[in-house]
Amino acid sequence: MTFNLNPLINHGVRKGQAGFQGSTLKCLCPHDKVEVQVKGNVAHNHACGCTKCWKPEGALFSIVGVVPRDNDAVTAHADKLHVVDEKATIRRHACRECGAYMFGRIETHDHPFYGLDFIHVGLSDDQGWEEPRFAAFVSSVIEGGLAAPDDMGAIRKQLQALGLPTYDCLNPPLMDAIATWQARKKGTLKTEG
Ligand SMILES: N[C@@H](CCC(=O)N[C@@H](CS)C(=O)NCC(=O)O)C(=O)O
């Protein structure tokens, strides 16, 4: 059985282009689309199975990455946006009409990822975005009711065959970044860098 992981990766992972300058994200409404202009490429792009990230209809995973918060701006139909969950750390701004999540922002200064916005490059018509490089929160697809526990072996295999290592949290570099931030805050890590 082949799973609908996400349309962006179902038929292989397309490599990004060096020097890609960014592009516009558009919501899925047939007209009066919400538009978000993104300057520069996305980073840490990955598949996320968590229940909070936006997934296209029928897909098991979101494709989500980050940009500096100053690099994205809503350029059309901002009035259609609402925050999906005010209590979540990532305030995900979605189109009220089509449901697409246009950007997610961390407003808590005291957070390891403060300063980054979360975006979905699948909402752009352009190619060249950094390719997804790993899969995070894979086990969460069970929590979301999207997959049976017995399917997880096959789902992980499909992701790994695409060259995406699978994790049930974030990947080691991001987990290390979070732990480093926590250690500096607690004073348990004193070195710079
Ligand atoms: N098992 C949980 C995990 C959710 C989770 O921790 N998601 C990560 C990856 S997007 C996160 O950073 N969430 C913060 C937030 O959603 O505000 C779920 O699937 O809902």
Ligand SMILES: [Zn+2]
């Ligand atoms: Zn829309």
Ligand SMILES: [Zn+2]
């Ligand atoms: Zn997520």
